[in-house]
Amino acid sequence: MFDKPEAVAEIPTGPVPVPERVRELTGGRELVPIWVNGLGGLTFRDMGGPGNASASYVKWVAAGTPELDLAEEANRLGWARAQGAAVPEVLSHGADEAGSWLITRALEAASAVEPQWIAEPAIAARAIGAGLRVLHDTLPVDECPFEWGIPARIEQFEERVASGESPGDWHRAYRNFTVAEARRRLHDAPDPDRLVVCHGDACAPNTLLDAAGNFAAHVDLGSLGVADRWADLAVAAWSIDWNHGPGFDTLVYEGYGIDADPERIAYYRLLWDLG
Known part of the structure; x- marks a missing residue:
C-alpha cells in the first residue's frame, strides 16, 4: 500500500463544528465543511444569501497555531492576484483572541481531489502540471517580496x-536515516534549475480544475515565495500518488512540459517532509 505522510489534510467525512466567530462572520448561514488540514485548520463553503450574493470560502485557524498564518496568506494572495495569477480574491481577513480567518470569493472550479477528478487521475495530473507552469511563468521573480528558500x-x-x-x-522513506544523515543530505542541495515564484504547497487539493478538466486556479498560497521550480514540482507529483494512486506522477511533469529530474525530485521531497 502506498504510504502517504501522516497528519495530511483531507475532505471531512462527518460533521465539523463551526467556530462561533465563523458563525458570526457568515451571518449564521448554513456552512459546508470542505477541508480539514493536518494542523486543525478548517475551511467552509458559504453559499451566500441576502445581502451577500457571492458564494465564498472561509478559512479558520484557532489561536496558538503559528504554522498557519492567514494574514500572510492574504498578503500573498493579494500580491499574486495583482500580478495576474489565477487565485481567489480576498474578501476579508482578521484575527481575535479565538483565532484568525480568511474569506475568499468562490471560483467556478473544483479541487483536483473532488470525486470526479479522483476518478480521472491522468486528467488531474496533467492539469496540475500545466497549472504550475502557468503560475511559474506568470509571477515575476525579481518583484516577489516573499522567499521559500532552502x-x-x-x-x-x-x-x-x-x-x-x-x-x-518522518515519512517511511526516511525513517532509516539518522538525524545527522538527514542533516547532511539537506545541506547537500542541488544547484537551482530555474528560480520561480513557487506555490509553496503544490499538493493536488490546491489546484482547481474547470468542468472540462483544465487548470483553472490555485488556492492555499500561504507559503508562496521564490525557490527552485522543483520545490513545487517534486511535491505536486508526489501528491498525485497520495491522492490518486501511484503511476500518474510522470503526467504532472508532462503537463508542465519537462522531463523528470530524479536528483532534484529526491532532494525536494526530503526537504518537504523534514523541513
Whole structure:
C-alpha cells in the first residue's frame, strides 16, 4: 500500500463544528465543511444569501497555531492576484483572541481531489502540471517580496529536531536515516534549475480544475515565495500518488512540459517532509 505522510489534510467525512466567530462572520448561514488540514485548520463553503450574493470560502485557524498564518496568506494572495495569477480574491481577513480567518470569493472550479477528478487521475495530473507552469511563468521573480528558500526550511527542520522529533516521525522513506544523515543530505542541495515564484504547497487539493478538466486556479498560497521550480514540482507529483494512486506522477511533469529530474525530485521531497 502506498504510504502517504501522516497528519495530511483531507475532505471531512462527518460533521465539523463551526467556530462561533465563523458563525458570526457568515451571518449564521448554513456552512459546508470542505477541508480539514493536518494542523486543525478548517475551511467552509458559504453559499451566500441576502445581502451577500457571492458564494465564498472561509478559512479558520484557532489561536496558538503559528504554522498557519492567514494574514500572510492574504498578503500573498493579494500580491499574486495583482500580478495576474489565477487565485481567489480576498474578501476579508482578521484575527481575535479565538483565532484568525480568511474569506475568499468562490471560483467556478473544483479541487483536483473532488470525486470526479479522483476518478480521472491522468486528467488531474496533467492539469496540475500545466497549472504550475502557468503560475511559474506568470509571477515575476525579481518583484516577489516573499522567499521559500532552502536555508529557512532547514532551520525549520532543526527546530523540529530540537523540539524532540525523531526519524520515527518522518515519512517511511526516511525513517532509516539518522538525524545527522538527514542533516547532511539537506545541506547537500542541488544547484537551482530555474528560480520561480513557487506555490509553496503544490499538493493536488490546491489546484482547481474547470468542468472540462483544465487548470483553472490555485488556492492555499500561504507559503508562496521564490525557490527552485522543483520545490513545487517534486511535491505536486508526489501528491498525485497520495491522492490518486501511484503511476500518474510522470503526467504532472508532462503537463508542465519537462522531463523528470530524479536528483532534484529526491532532494525536494526530503526537504518537504523534514523541513
